[in-house]
Amino acid sequence: MLNHPEYDSVNIQFIVTRYKIDGKIVEFISESRITQVHSKTGWKDIKKN
Numbered sequence: 001m002l003n004h005p006e007y008d009s010v011n012i013q014f015i016v017t018r019y020k021i022d023g024k025i026v027e028f029i030s031e032s033r034i035t036q037v038h039s040k041t042g043w044k045d046i047k048k049n
Contacts, residue, residue: 009038 001007014032018025036043 004037006039007037008040010034011036011043 001010011034012032013035014029017028017030019028020026033048034046036045038044
C-alpha cells in the first residue's frame with residue numbers, strides 16, 4: 001500500500017496449511033492475492049489475472 005496511498009484497506013484471499021509438529025501448530029500462508037481495495041469512494045474488486 002506504500003505505492004498506493006489512496007487505499008486505506010484491502011481484502012486478501014489466501015490458503016492456510018496447518019501442521020502439528022511436536023505438539024505445536026505451525027501455519028503456512030500461501031497463494032495470497034488481493035481481492036478488493038478500499039478508498040474514500042468505497043470498495044473496488046480486483047480482477048483475477
